[in-house]
Amino acid sequence: MAYTYVQPGQSLTADTLNAALMVGQVVFTATRDTAQTFSNTASTANANTGNAVSWDAVNMDDLAGWAAATPTRYTAQRAGWYELNGAISFAGNTTGSRVCAWFMNGSLLAGGHGQRVAANTTTVSASAVTLPVLMAAGDYIELCAGQSSGGDLASATGGPRPSINIKFVRPV
Template sequence: MIVPSPRTWVVGEILTAAKLNTDIRDAINFLLSPPLFELNHSSGISPATSTQAVMPFDTETIDRDNGHSTVTNSSRYTSQTAGYYMISGAVGFVSNATGKREMTILVNGTTETYPCSIPGTASGFGGMIVAGRVYLAVADYVELYIWQNSGGALATNTTKGGPRFGGHWISK
């Protein structure tokens, strides 16, 4: 999508349907339906201890700007529209009291933003949520990375909606 830019009208300019459509209709349509995505993973993954793992997503609840593929780089949401996005992710691990669990949003595989860390839990749902605002140029991508150090591979929990990753465009 292209974010419409406000027009500066000049004295004596003739108003046409094309100008109204381009300058008013298209801007309103963009604001009514900006880029938005929500991704899920239907089964758990089991990252090895002390190894950062990228979370894949095999299901799209919504992807208005076609920035995600369930086949190629399924862990990534790639921006098709430049701007600031509010990004969020949620992942839980099965019960294990040893060590800790971490999750972070990465931009272009390198820039770590909004890390979250919790201790292991002996019972219940060891879930984490991260959220934050990031700027994405066209072709920049975001991913959700997870890490745990329980001493062995530890599965993500698929109950309560399973791992989720989403975001929405908020401004230019």
């Protein structure tokens, strides 16, 4: 069944119009511009919330979902479907593998793990899966790193720095 943004006989309010006009709009984008240390997450390199990226350069936050007090989280201010995009880059290290994953409210999202990337002497970037998620107002998203280098490993800086983009797909 197709989604109808405005029902027959419905009064058009500013809220209804705003929700309809937000469809397909990027509402949050940020990067990690300084190096962040990610702990080793064992031989499996599974991502965990202890390694959530702390965003330090917020370029767009149209719905005010990011707060400096909780810099790893984007919190939905409006219920709806959102599309998550992001990547985490890691400084060069030849041991183990790297991965990133989406967590909502502290739990790994189904299908939220990205493809594992082999270690390399140069910077490697692990892309997160592009994932549509239904969020209630107050739900939060984190992009988390996993790595199995045997010790702590820093994120890369410069061009391949970690990044996140969240698009509002549609209201509920």
